[in-house]
Amino acid sequence: MDPLLELAARLSAEHVDTAPERHVGWRADASELRAALGRELSLDGEDGEAVLRELAADAEPGLVMSTSPRYFGFVIGGTLPVARAADWMTVAWDQNAGGYSCSPSMSVVEELAGGWARDLLGLPAHASCGFTTGCQMAHVTGLAVARHSVLGRRGWNAEEQGLNGAPPLRVVVPEDRHITVDAAVKLLGIGLANLRAVACDDQGRVIPSELERELAREPDMATIVTVQAGNVNTGAFEDFAAVCELAHQHDAWVHVDGAFGLWAAATERRRGLVAGVDQADSWATDGHKTLNVPHDCGMVFVRDPDAHIGTIAVDAHYLQRQHGERNNGDWSPDFSRRARATPVYAALRALGRRGVANLVDGMCDRATQFAEILGADPRAEIVNDVVFNQVLVRFGDSDAAVDAVTAGIQQEGTCWASATEWRGRRALRISVSNWATTPEDVERSAAAMLAQVPA
Ligand SMILES: Cc1ncc(COP(=O)(O)O)c(C=O)c1O
Incomplete structure (x- = not known):
């Protein structure tokens, strides 16, 4: 096999295999990433294998594990293995x-x-x-x-x-x-x-x-x-x-x-x-x-x-x-x-009609599960009617508490979601958009969110 393709496949497989248990958010800021990735552009080029190896290592701290089953940011969507x-x-x-x-x-x-x-x-x-x-x-x-x-x-x-x-x-x-x-x-x-x-x-x-x-x-x-x-x-x-x-x-x-x-x-x-x-x-x-x-x-x-x-x-x-x-x-x-x-x-051939239906239902059922777990906690309030894959949740009935939970989970790394504003109030915005999210992922993530609610 072409050594560059083989290396790329190995580096990619390592990323994919470890993504589910990695810190979900990024861990390096732009100045650290510039220091790691930044170089004088050489005159005569560099060895391709070295470029790929270093690129993977240097970019890694600034990668977001958006393919993680506990990534709930924006509406990003995971990646089906066959589609990848x-x-x-x-x-x-x-x-x-x-x-x-x-x-x-x-x-x-x-x-x-x-x-x-x-x-x-x-x-x-x-x-x-x-x-x-x-x-x-x-x-x-x-x-x-x-x-x-x-x-x-x-x-x-x-x-x-x-x-x-x-x-x-x-x-x-x-x-x-x-x-x-x-x-x-x-x-x-x-x-x-x-x-x-x-x-x-x-x-x-x-x-x-x-x-x-x-x-x-x-x-x-x-x-x-x-x-x-x-x-x-x-x-x-x-x-x-x-x-x-x-x-x-x-x-x-x-x-x-x-x-x-x-x-x-x-x-x-x-x-x-x-x-x-x-x-x-x-x-x-x-x-x-x-x-x-x-x-x-x-x-x-x-x-x-x-x-x-x-x-x-x-x-x-x-x-x-x-x-x-x-x-x-x-x-x-x-x-x-x-x-x-x-x-x-x-993706459509591999899933078939029933597979696509299960994919969509799985995301929506996980969103309902989030609403049930969080909604049962007196410190949380579900703000929207959860009809599909989106959940808006407030904590401690205060904007400051929502922002504290958001910052806290992003730093802690079990899961990732961001805040929004709905009808003038801050809310954590959970989007379940990944085929791989399991009920256990929802339980772990909901617990991680509740653990960040200020006393
Ligand atoms: C409702 C809605 N419309 C449009 C878009 C834009 O989609 P894209 O980022 O693929 O251009 C988004 C992205 O989140 C969305 O949620």
């Missing part, structure tokens, strides 16, 4: 997955993986799929197609004419949306001033009557509505049927931010959370969160494939496109890119 291995093969193949002529296999893999995901997510059978770096770029893609369509219906070709002089366009969003929707609106030239925030309930769900009122304010304006399957703090889901009906009455486009929550559709036990989501027009989700494939992997689905390809695709003689097959690059913004659908293909 498929990702290594993806790197070894180093296919430019952007065009069919660069890699027919990667076009077919992406077509199949996207189709299986669409099916599991309960989306319309004809919806198109693009693979992006993450949900952020899935939003950029979905909202670009939305812009194309709602302006197109008003006789304006946004791709051709740009936005100067275009009909006014608003994006109606939940007050409690994820910030990547704002980033997409900024990048697409729509402008934050054209966001219209709609009030949400105590769980962060759009209040349909408020949405109705906002839509009626400028009833004929070109409109995109965004809603979410899985609020980043509470995990709450919208009333999709109501939202889609109201939006469509106003000829608006509905885009769903389902970064982690859209996967509720894959399990019988939680499918009700996304009832009506298939009525929307575009959907953004991640592979690297709930599905537990490695970063970077997002997916965007669009009800109208013609609008999708019409927004994104470009052509040139040298591209050798006379094949009638899928060009992956027609469905997402990047041109040359890695074959990021391959780990999704491997």
